[in-house]
Amino acid sequence: MANEQETPQPLEPQTMPPWLARVAVAGTIVLIVVGVVLVGWRWMHVQFPNAALFIRGDANCEGVNVVVSNADGDPVFHDRMSAANKYQLVVLVEHGVYAVVGRRDDREVIRERLYVGNGGGALLQVQIPSATQPAAATAPSAEPDAPQGR
DSSP: OTTOOOOOOOOOOOOOOHHHHHHHHHHHHHHHHHHHHHHHHHHHHOOOOOEEEEEEOOGGGTTOEEEEEOTTSOEEEEEEOOTTTTTEEEEEEOSEEEEEEEEETTEEEEEEEEEEOTTOEEEEEOOOOOTTSOOSSOSOOSSTTSOSOO
């Protein structure tokens, strides 16, 4: 009987203790709940801009320093209007009320309060009178007796 080959014995399946499967399932559930709580907490406490404030001007707005402040008076944006930015400013904000103040040479030339809706935008078209336009006839005439208006 030396020619007989031994038949291999089947391997016994390794069984894991039943408590290990329960711990793995419970651990997975705990990790999912913790992840959802962390994402929810961040979503509730971190604010993202969901609206935009557009400020547009023309060449008369050259050099105007624009400051946008929230309802509490805290500045959220400041920039200078120039040809480089084509006299256009875009401010990403949360919805709410904002004050826009523009100054040039220590003189206030813009003062507006705007409401920006949730997920929307507001446009402020700035029109400043040209500083190069002559003032009303305040200079004396060269000929004092010259008739006026003709």
